[in-house]
Amino acid sequence: MIETPNQSWNLREWLAFASVWGAAVLVTVTFCWLLGDIIWHGLSHISWTFLTAPPENAGRRGGIGPILVSTGLILGVCLAVSLPLGVGTAVLLAEFTSDTNLFGRLTRRSLDVLAGVPSIVFGLFGNAFFCKTLGLGFSILSGGLTLACMVLPILIRSTEEGFRAVPDNYRLSAAALGLSRTATLVHLLLPAAVPGLLVGLVLGVGRAIAETAALIFTSGYVDRMPESLLDSGRALSIHIFDLSMNVSGGDANAYASALVLVIMLLIINGTASWLATHSLHRKIVTV
Amino acid sequence: MTPLEPITVSHLHHPAGDRFGRCERQPFVEVDQLSLHYRGKPAFQDVTLSINKGCITALVGPSGCGKTSFLTCLNRLTDLIAGCRVSGRITIETLDVLAPGLDVIQLRRRIGMIFQKPNPFPLSIRKNLEFPLREHGVRDRRQIAQTIEATLRDVGLWEEVKDRLDSPALALSGGQQQRLCIARSLALAPEVLLMDEPCSALDPLSSGVVEDLIVSLRGRYTILIVTHNLAQARRIADDAAFFWVQNGVGRLIEAGIAKQIFEEPHDPLTAAYVSGMRG
Amino acid sequence: MTSSNSNTSSRWATDHLLSWFLWGTAMMAGTIALLIMVFLVLEALPALQHIGLVRFFTDSSWHPAEGLYNLAPMLWGTLFAMAGSVLIATPLGILSAIFCHYYAPPALAGPYRRLIELLAGIPSVVYGFWGLVVLVPLIGEVHPPGPSLLAGILILTIMILPTIALMADASLAHVPQHYLRGAAALGLPRWAMIRRVVFPAAKSGLFTGVILETGRAIGETMAILMVCGNVVQTPSSLFDPVRTLTANIALEMAYALGDHRAALFVSGLVLMAMIVALIVSAEWISRGRIYD
CATH class of the missing domain: 1.20.5 (Single alpha-helices involved in coiled-coils or other helix-helix interfaces)
Known part of the structure; x- marks a missing residue:
């Protein structure tokens, strides 16, 4: 040796x-x-009562029912706006513009910058634009719209990747059969790009649900059950922040709320990686 | 453009006697001074060619001489390629193919295309045939069902797949997939079929089946087929066109009746190529 | 045939409609970044006019009620916290990725990677909360008061670690297998192979990871707000409480009015400037590296 x-x-x-x-x-x-x-x-x-009851004594006791509702509503607004915008932009970038197209390049660059904007700056922008300029005030609508701007780059990027993963010969043979672009998109490209879209969607939801800084001064602090989208509503992450920083003796409920948030995120991330591997599997079968 | 006949089953259903139709040597597609530039660089230049109705025209020549690009000019797939410029003139009967305002969707219905690699959509066998028909305005369920059966019979696939029309098309073998793609084109009742080496990605047995199918389509469709297989071209072609690369640009050297091109070519380049000396 | 023609034109109309819709969405998505910059500048403008950019760095302290607007202590707070966490997280993250690829037994590599992915998904407010109830008291025992630059650096490190670890993991996965086989055939031991072959091949990916984690460290708000103590001062030791630019915005935005509010938008602009500078320098450096 x-x-x-x-x-x-x-x-x-x-x-x-x-x-x-x-x-x-x-x-x-x-x-x-x-x-x-x-x-x-x-x-x-954590118990059923904790998940459904309203908070009492500034959150020291009681549950997080209205807070979960507000969180859901904020998320709903965020998705209702970002999903069509994101998918539309992704389709345009992936299918309707070439890589050298000036508009496409500018849009991509702008989205890269958007992805790097700190969440607190989104909060500043949301406060100035949605709350003040558009007059929506501290509301679930303002918060959801602010989050929509935030998750847009993630959504667009992974949806676009979904479209780019569709083999080119589908497009060619569809064109050779004289199919319109709309038909090609709806019947062939969209179904094939769904896995990418879902991964983006789940990642976006994950980012939105974890967000705090952008919501403090857009959706506000009010912990009552919201009655409309123009009501202020407290997101779960803000509840945790408020209990631990501003409410002495709120640690126990803060722990429970944090656990609820972490469990939600674990489920969301698990779904994302399951979807990613599942779609990868599908791709191999197709080829 | 010429108004189109609506797609009907009678269009597809030919009496058995017509199955091996004949080529009548009556010009159908006229190509005049056609050139294609890709990002300023010429791919092929000055191709003038007349293609006869109902005949099988084989395009032969070495790789990179622009045969496939030539095919894609005819159904304007070149529109999809950025930086691609086509000049010259193509007419199908009275239709000016390269006219700027032309409805390319209708053009591509009249001109079917079969690719080298079979490319059925990731849908069921039935959907592969049904969805393009629906997109072209055929709504009647019975008519669709009849067209599907008729075209699948035409390509000899009906007996093989009639019990599993709803299973994925991608589960078929390579040769079956290619025949399905041909059926998909035929369902739209085209007048011209462009085939880009339709057999070269198949095993010899499937290749033979597809070749027989192509021969059976003679007379009913005007077929242009790109092939590298000279033996195949000799077996099936009525006419032939020989392309060659000169100074990096594809050119049409000689075109005419297949028998003449293969047995007594006028041009020495053609003679060398078909006898296997060059290319 | 009329039926065929009307069918065609309606289809063209659909194509047109679709294309207008897509251009519209892309237009909106593309202008958001611009809109953000415009609104930051618009809202910051009063402060820039009344106070002037220079006073944000020369005033004696940050006392908006008394008209004093010195951002420098908070800028230092942001920079120190960022530098400290990037210095710790970068080697840890890269070592983590190397562990996954070259050291861990296969049965361990998968779960470990999943663990890092989970870490990446945990919200900053949860990190902050944990730092507040666990880390801060621990530091307080060693060296009071507890809420400090050190606590901020540690929490930030845990938060940005998954970013660099996942990026490094992805770029190591892209190192061509034949490089490794070649190195192994030369009889190079594991670390020598990593140092001589893997690092050079993966460096651009690793570099991107560092840029991304730095961006996250600059922009992070909640976690650092919860553990840093938020005293406006330039820290002289790791155990001093500090306030970062981001925490300052989050703390004072709720009640700020007039010039004070505008001053907070100025700090938002400063944050954006730092991020843009980071992106630009990253591109500048990587452009230089492509050709070497």
């Missing part, structure tokens, strides 16, 4: 081995600590 001539090799290899495993263990431990802590303190407070 040949001895390794270079002693420093051995030392370096050993150090690398130790730090790689060290990093992995550190990350795992931190994660388990965080999640364990939230489950440990939150689980005992």
Whole structure:
């Protein structure tokens, strides 16, 4: 057997081995600590009553019923606006403009910038534009519209990827059969691009539901049951923030709310990765 | 443009005696001084060719001489390619194919195209035939069902798939897929069929079946077929056109009756190619 | 035939309608970024006119009630928190990705990757909450008061770690397999192979990951607001409480009026400027690297 001539090799290899495993263990431990802590303190407070009852005494007692409703409504507004906008833009970018088209390039660049805008800046913009200029005030509508602007880049990017994954020969043979662009889109491209669209949708929902900073001064703090989209409504993430920062003795309910939020996100992310692998599988079968 | 006949079953259903129709050497498609430039660079230039009605015209020549590009000019698929410019003149009967305001959708209904790789849509066998028909305005369910059966019989697929019309088309074998694609084109009752090496992606057995199918379509459709298989071209073609690359640009060297092109070509290049010396 | 013709024209109309709809949506989506910039500038304009850009960096302190608008301490807060977290998260994240690809037994690599993906999905307010109830008291025991730059850096590190780890993971996956086989055939040991072959091949992806995590660190609001103590001062040690630009907006926007409100929009503009500078420098550097 040949001895390794270079002693420093051995030392370096050993150090690398130790730090790689060290990093992995550190990350795992931190994660388990965080999640364990939230489950440990939150689980005992979660019950059907907690999920449905209104908050009492500034949230120290009672549940999160109206808050879940507000969160759902904000999300609904966000999707109702961002879905048609996002899919339309993605179709235009992927199917109706070439890569060198000036408008397409400008739009893409603008969306890249939008993806990098910090959420607090979205909050500032939402406050100035939706609440003040459009006169919607602190409302679920303002919050949802602000979130719609925020999730648009994610939605567009993955929908566009869905369209680009559709093989070109479908387009060619559809054109050779004299099918209109609308028919080609509706019957062939859209069904084939659905997996990408769904992944984008789920990721967008995940981002929207986790968002806090953009909502503080657009959808507001009011924790009553909202009566219309023009009412202020408190999102779950803002509830957690408020309980932990501004309400002394609110930790128990904050833990429970955090656990509810984390569970929702785990479900959403699980769905996204299931969809991604599922659609990948479908692609292999098709080819 | 010439008004179109509505798609009817009678259009497809031919008496058995007509199955092996004959080519009548009556010009149907006239191509005059056709050139195609891609991003300023010529792909082929100055092609003048007359294609006879009901005949099988084989386009032969080495790779890269512009045969496939030539086919895509005829149904204006070139419109889909950015940076592609076509000049010259193509007329089908009285229709000016390259006219700017032409309804390309109707044009492509009159001119079917079969690609090298079978490309059925990721739908069921039935839907593959039904959905283009519906898009072209055929709504009557009975008529659709009849057309589907008639075209599948035409391509010899009916007996093989009649019990599983709703299973995915992509589950068929390569040869079956290609015949389905031909059926999909025939369902729209085209007058011209463009075939871009329709057999080259198939195994020899399926290739033979598809070849027999093409021969059976003679007389009813005007067929242009690009092929690299000279033996096949000899077997099936009535007319032939020989393309060659000169200075990086595709050119039509010689065209005429297939027998003459293959057995006593006028041009020495053609002679060398068909005897297997060059290309 | 009339039926055939009317059919055609209605189809053309549908195509036209669709195309107008698509252009409309894309137009709207494309102008949002512009709209954001326009509104930031419009709202910030009064402050820029009354106070002037220079005073945002030369005033004696941040006391909007008394007309003092110095943003510098908060700018430092943002920069320190960003630098600290990027310095820790980058090596940890890259090592994590290397673990997944080259060190972990196959049975461990998959779950570990899923774990990182889960970390990426946890909302910032939950990180902040955990930092507030667990991390801050721990730091408080070592060195009071507890809410501090250090707490901010640690929480930010945990938050941006998944970004760099996932980007690094993706770019390592794109390193061509034959490079690795070639290196293995030369008898290079694992780390030498990673250092000599994998890093150079994956560097542009790793670089993009660093840019993305830096952007996240600059823009993060809630988590850092919850653990940093929010005292307006330029920190002199890791244990000093600080306030970042983002936290400042979130804290004061609710009651700010007039010039004060406009001043908060100025800090929003400063944040945007930092993000744009980051994107531009990233492109500038990567353009240089493509040709080397």
